[in-house]
Amino acid sequence: MTQADILVYNGTMLTMDDQRNIIPDGLLAISGNTIQYIGKDEKGSVSAEKELDAEGGLILPGLINGHTHAAMTLFRGLADDLPLMDWLNNYIFPVEGKMDDDFVRVGSLLACAEMIMSGTTTFCDMYLFEEEVARAAKEAGMRCLVGEVLYDFPSPNYGTVEKGFIYTEALIERWKGDPLINIAVEPHSLFTCGAELLLKANDLALRKGVPLILHMAETKEEMEETEKRFGKRPAQHLKDLGLLGPHLILDHCVHVSKSEIDLLARHKVSVVHNPESNMKLASGVAPVPEMIARGIKVGLGTDGCASNNNLDLFGEMDMAAKLHKAQRLDPTVIDAPTLIRMATIDGARALGLGEITGSLEVGKRADLIVIDINKPHLTPMYNPYSHLVYAASGHDVRHSIIDGRIVMEDRRPLTLDVEDIMERSREKSKKVRQWVR
Amino acid sequence: MTQADILVYNGTMLTMDDQRNIIPDGLLAISGNTIQYIGKDEKGSVSAEKELDAEGGLILPGLINGHTHAAMTLFRGLADDLPLMDWLNNYIFPVEGKMDDDFVRVGSLLACAEMIMSGTTTFCDMYLFEEEVARAAKEAGMRCLVGEVLYDFPSPNYGTVEKGFIYTEALIERWKGDPLINIAVEPHSLFTCGAELLLKANDLALRKGVPLILHMAETKEEMEETEKRFGKRPAQHLKDLGLLGPHLILDHCVHVSKSEIDLLARHKVSVVHNPESNMKLASGVAPVPEMIARGIKVGLGTDGCASNNNLDLFGEMDMAAKLHKAQRLDPTVIDAPTLIRMATIDGARALGLGEITGSLEVGKRADLIVIDINKPHLTPMYNPYSHLVYAASGHDVRHSIIDGRIVMEDRRPLTLDVEDIMERSREKSKKVRQWVR
Numbered sequence: 007m008t009q010a011d012i013l014v015y016n017g018t019m020l021t022m023d024d025q026r027n028i029i030p031d032g033l034l035a036i037s038g039n040t041i042q043y044i045g046k047d048e049k050g051s052v053s054a055e056k057e058l059d060a061e062g063g064l065i066l067p068g069l070i071n072g073h074t075h076a077a078m079t080l081f082r083g084l085a086d087d088l089p090l091m092d093w094l095n096n097y098i099f100p101v102e103g104k105m106d107d108d109f110v111r112v113g114s115l116l117a118c119a120e121m122i123m124s125g126t127t128t129f130c131d132m133y134l135f136e137e138e139v140a141r142a143a144k145e146a147g148m149r150c151l152v153g154e155v156l157y158d159f160p161s162p163n164y165g166t167v168e169k170g171f172i173y174t175e176a177l178i179e180r181w182k183g184d185p186l187i188n189i190a191v192e193p194h195s196l197f198t199c200g201a202e203l204l205l206k207a208n209d210l211a212l213r214k215g216v217p218l219i220l221h222m223a224e225t226k227e228e229m230e231e232t233e234k235r236f237g238k239r240p241a242q243h244l245k246d247l248g249l250l251g252p253h254l255i256l257d258h259c260v261h262v263s264k265s266e267i268d269l270l271a272r273h274k275v276s277v278v279h280n281p282e283s284n285m286k287l288a289s290g291v292a293p294v295p296e297m298i299a300r301g302i303k304v305g306l307g308t309d310g311c312a313s314n315n316n317l318d319l320f321g322e323m324d325m326a327a328k329l330h331k332a333q334r335l336d337p338t339v340i341d342a343p344t345l346i347r348m349a350t351i352d353g354a355r356a357l358g359l360g361e362i363t364g365s366l367e368v369g370k371r372a373d374l375i376v377i378d379i380n381k382p383h384l385t386p387m388y389n390p391y392s393h394l395v396y397a398a399s400g401h402d403v404r405h406s407i408i409d410g411r412i413v414m415e416d417r418r419p420l421t422l423d424v425e426d427i428m429e430r431s432r433e434k435s436k437k438v439r440q441w442v443r
Numbered sequence: 444m445t446q447a448d449i450l451v452y453n454g455t456m457l458t459m460d461d462q463r464n465i466i467p468d469g470l471l472a473i474s475g476n477t478i479q480y481i482g483k484d485e486k487g488s489v490s491a492e493k494e495l496d497a498e499g500g501l502i503l504p505g506l507i508n509g510h511t512h513a514a515m516t517l518f519r520g521l522a523d524d525l526p527l528m529d530w531l532n533n534y535i536f537p538v539e540g541k542m543d544d545d546f547v548r549v550g551s552l553l554a555c556a557e558m559i560m561s562g563t564t565t566f567c568d569m570y571l572f573e574e575e576v577a578r579a580a581k582e583a584g585m586r587c588l589v590g591e592v593l594y595d596f597p598s599p600n601y602g603t604v605e606k607g608f609i610y611t612e613a614l615i616e617r618w619k620g621d622p623l624i625n626i627a628v629e630p631h632s633l634f635t636c637g638a639e640l641l642l643k644a645n646d647l648a649l650r651k652g653v654p655l656i657l658h659m660a661e662t663k664e665e666m667e668e669t670e671k672r673f674g675k676r677p678a679q680h681l682k683d684l685g686l687l688g689p690h691l692i693l694d695h696c697v698h699v700s701k702s703e704i705d706l707l708a709r710h711k712v713s714v715v716h717n718p719e720s721n722m723k724l725a726s727g728v729a730p731v732p733e734m735i736a737r738g739i740k741v742g743l744g745t746d747g748c749a750s751n752n753n754l755d756l757f758g759e760m761d762m763a764a765k766l767h768k769a770q771r772l773d774p775t776v777i778d779a780p781t782l783i784r785m786a787t788i789d790g791a792r793a794l795g796l797g798e799i800t801g802s803l804e805v806g807k808r809a810d811l812i813v814i815d816i817n818k819p820h821l822t823p824m825y826n827p828y829s830h831l832v833y834a835a836s837g838h839d840v841r842h843s844i845i846d847g848r849i850v851m852e853d854r855r856p857l858t859l860d861v862e863d864i865m866e867r868s869r870e871k872s873k874k875v876r877q878w879v880r
Binding site: 079080082083084086087088089090093116119120123124226282284285286287288289290291311314315316317318321324325327328329331332334335336337338339340341342380381382383385386387388389392393396397399400401424427428431432434435438439 | 516517519520521523524525526527530553556557560561663719721722723724725726727728748751752753754755758761762764765766768769771772773774775776777778779817818819820822823824825826829830833834836837838861864865868869871872875876
């Protein structure tokens with residue numbers, strides 16, 4: 007009899023491995039932070055101190071949120087249904103200019119609580135005061151890839167961009183070797199970052215062996231601006247600067263052309279799709295089926311809570327599937343298994359974390375969730391993939407394990423004092439109300 | 444001190460009345476099945492046997508699901524991501540041909556459990572064996588408008604269409620005067636019902652003073668078929684038959700033209716929008732902002748669970764808002780308050796139940812829900828409308844009252860044995876698996 011630290015049993019296991027194995031009566035054993043055994047539940051073959059009964063539910067890899075601005079939870083619902091420029095100039099930019107480190111810390115803790123409670127185990131963040139995001143994730147026990155946003159104008163956090171590079175390099179050094187926290191270099195976008203900044207950011211990312219992340223081709227306005235400034239399309243501009251490569255992760259890519267998709271594919275660039283944010287801000291519809299068909303690794307993200315307004319990746323999967331079917335008038339253009347892959351293994355690979363997380367395989371870190379299907383809206387079950395994408399929501403997540411640690415059991419978050427975080431968030435929201443007055 | 448049967452207090456009350464009153468610290472008193480008092484929570488002004496503390500949450504009218512095929516819960520996830528004709532001909536039609544009354548009864552009870560648990564208090568159903576749907580709603584304590592589907596070919600329930608009319612008339616007589624159950628005459632669509640059937644259905648509806656409900660302009664294939672058969676657009680065909688009027692409710696209206704919208708508006712026809720189903724089946728995008736601008740009463744529906752795959756109207760509101768913003772590339776084209784009206788008072792008016800339900804007003808039936816906002820994904824709250832549409836889900840509904848009766852308290856359904864219904868549903872699903880083999 008094998009000995010393990012944690013056992014998860016009595017569920018249908020969706021491994022999301024390359025063979026897409028589904029184990030109907032599955033058992034998973036965890037030793038330390040690693041998956042030690044995966045297989046059929048044969049009574050008595052493994053024992054452990056802690057045993058989690060999935061009670062006939064679904065066992066799957068924890069979800070990967072490929073693009074967040076975590077602390078924007080504190081702006082959730084502050085300003086909706088407005089023209090983009092009104093929203094940005096009269097609400098988002100003014101309040102962001104007044105934030106401090108404690109604000110980002112509280113907002114990020116709130117985001118971690120929400121993400122854990124809706125099945126996300128890894129997130130990729132871009133924001134200000136990113137050290138606080140890393141600390142919040144560490145406290146929550148969440149896996150993340152985070153980076154300080156860099157642009158040509160001064161930041162309320164670090165001041166001039168030179169200091170932004172010093173801040174980013176310090177982040178990289180400070181968190182080196184951490185089992186949960188990964189750092190990236192994150193210039194904001196082509197319309198806020200000149201060539202000099204982009205080249206310097208790319209050098210730093212390559213020198214430190216970390217990802218380079220930026221927003222690209224999100225809105226039509228951005229496309230016009232890029233055309234005007236550089237006389238070429240964004241992906242071509244990045245290519246000419248020498249930035250395209252497997253270390254590059256691009257958020258949005260709503261308005262990429264066929265030749266740009268080809269460029270990104272040839273250079274093994276990854277993309278993160280944010281359907282709810284792109285829809286709510288009326289930015290457009292990213293050509294996701296084409297990017298996937300061309301072999302691009304496409305992950306799924308929620309973007310910030312000011313343009314979503316939640317961090318539930320189940321809703322994001324549902325929205326993405328329906329959006330692309332509706333846009334092409336073709337129900338076969340994207341399917342449920344593809345969406346689950348985007349939210350798990352493909353998302354992990356897009357972030358450069360595919361060796362560590364995103365699927366249930368022996369030797370990988372134990373990042374997994376258990377879905378309770380004993381509910382009217384998940385009864386009966388013919389197809390677990392369909393259920394997850396089209397019927398389930400984050401509320402159906404019952405247990406969550408990250409890096410071999412149980413972070414939620416029976417919907418009780420174990421790493422965070424959620425009541426306290428919500429109270430502190432409500433306090434912060436009073437300030438926000440004053441800022442936009 | 445006034446005496447009431449039930450008190451709901453300590454919440455932000457969204458009345459959804461014509462003045463759009465919001466009462467920050469609201470109290471609502473119920474006497475029998477009727478709202479007796481609405482106002483500020485002044486301690487000791489009203490007392491009641493049963494008091495429900497909203498604990499700072501939201502109190503709003505119960506949601507109105509304008510279009511369901513309730514028993515299709517038993518086909519949830521049976522066949523997804525397929526071409527429409529493959530889905531219909533190889534899955535849906537074969538299984539529907541084998542159903543019996545007990546099948547519809549179990550599926551409808553499952554639907555009622557799901558709807559109550561996600562905040563719906565009224566639904567409008569079209570299916571086979573509709574007497575069983577009415578009985579299920581009655582057992583669940585839900586308000587509904589239901590009707591037996593009529594078409595030119597034989598039905599597994601009643602046989603020839605003549606018997607369908609007898610069945611429908613019997614339904615109307617049997618449920619006359621019931622406080623919860625309302626009956627409609629429901630020919631299926633223009634491509635399954637000839638002129639004779641439609642005229643007879645209209646006569647029956649007018650004679651009995653009940654609504655006439657049919658699917659219209661759902662798919663492009665249907666439009667081509669209608670054009671071929673009648674040489675005109677569907678709304679014009681209905682007008683020429685004399686069917687347009689305030690008693691008529693049309694589901695979908697995806698492919699209606701400007702002149703058809705004008706026709707529907709002038710004849711005070713109501714429409715029910717089903718965004719998730721239209722997207723998932725790749726049918727298209729209904730011109731909802733134009734219909735609303737033209738003064739048409741537009742409600743919101745989930746359609747059946749085979750094309751959704753749940754009955755959560757919160758998800759439907761979110762999807763509808765984002766869909767129309769994305770399609771028009773305009774974030775202001777529809778807003779959160781409009782969506783809530785579609786799911787409450789406008790939906791009630793579309794079904795001809797606007798005098799009874801859909802808003803919190805003294806004298807109306809007590810159909811209301813309480814939302815728990817003390818959760819990370821609903822913290823902080825700047826705008827309750829935004830919260831309901833963009834951040835909340837059906838799981839956040841804590842209490843539900845229909846016709847003055849508490850049907851769910853602290854998420855415990857009180858009228859239905861949900862475990863037993865789920866068990867019976869799983870049994871039925873075994874048969875379905877055999878039918879599609």
